Amino acid sequence: MPHWVRMITSIRKKANSVQRNLRTLRMIAQGLSDTDHPVLAHLIPIRRCNLACTYCNEFDNFSDPVPIDELRRRVDHLARLRLSILTISGGEPLMHPDLDDLIRHTRHHGIIASLITNGYLLTRERIEGLNAAGLEYLQISIDNIQPDATSKKSLKVLDKKLELLSLHAEFDVNINSVVGAAIGNPEDAYRISLRAHELGFTSTVGIIHDGSGQLHPLSDHEQDIIGKIKALRKRSYSRLDGFQKKIAAGEPNQWRCRAGGRYVYICEDGLVHYCSQQRGFPAIPIADYSVEHIRQAYLTDKACAPRCTISCVHKIAAFDSWRDPQTIKQPTVEPESLITLQIAK
Helix, strand or coil: CCHHHHHHHHHHHHHHHHHHHHHHHHHHHHHHHCCCCCCEEEECCCCECCCCCCCCCCCECCCCCCCHHHHHHHHHHHHHCCCCEEEECCCCHHHCCCHHHHHHHHHHCCCEEEEEECCCCCCHHHHHHHHHHCCCEEEEECCECCCCCCCCCEHHHHHHHHHHHHHHCCCEEEEEEEEECCCCCCHHHHHHHHHHHHCCCEEEEEEECCCCCCCCCCCHHHHHHHHHHHHCCCCCHHHCCCHHHHHHCCCCCCCCCCECCCEEEECCCCEEECCHHHCCCEEEEHHHCCHHHHHHHHCEECCCHHHCCCHHHHHHHHHHCCCCCCCEECCCCCHHHHHHHHHHC
């Protein structure tokens, strides 16, 4: 790439970053002003994925993409609910043929547009298309240095994609590494974070469950690695992750989960769930989701909260950790019913 092109791209990145920071500050102010609207929503436009990581229960290899007209209607309703941030996930969202259109429609409403991808399908042309659509944040999770039987999301495979992002992306990029039961070499997480910072990206670290969905306390070595990764980071919203200390030690967290209220998860069928791991609660169509549903979920004490590892849900809950005790107990469901629902997905 010619030097002058790199300079122009760098200037655009800095200008876009300033604008994003200002919008994020406005989002924080709006989020603190009242609790009758969601701050963050995850939208699933396609369940199909081009990978099959053994620890993941959020994909299949056959589902069709949700039609773009239906996705627009879902975003329209989220805008009516005064949503601040929309994260498009999956499955693998880059497999959706109208992803750029969905991002443009999100930005049309003034909603911050974010994307979580495994990165395999990124090319220079695809990145430039995301620039033109107005994408503001992108996250790639990289699980290891070398691909293995657990995950193919390795630095060896994805490093060239990261270089393309460093050269051409006008949106912010975060690289998430992981430690935990399903990861064979915990040192990989630190090496991945170092590479992210070399390329000008931010980095985060997550704690992952094993193939059966179980969490295990981290070893002292794994906890040290998490500390080293966090030490690399600048101060930002992504540092709202104190809950990980309890998870790493295998201890429950006492906190007020606001899922279903301040955070909503909309599956490919258009149903609102508390999160990706609680599909079936409350399972209300997004077209019918109202402020009253938001208020009820906001005040509901979730039975799964003490062992929750979902970072974005914890971070959104930080907006309201100081107010409104939860007085409603989460409805229960027979285990067989929940298993049947998950198998159907």
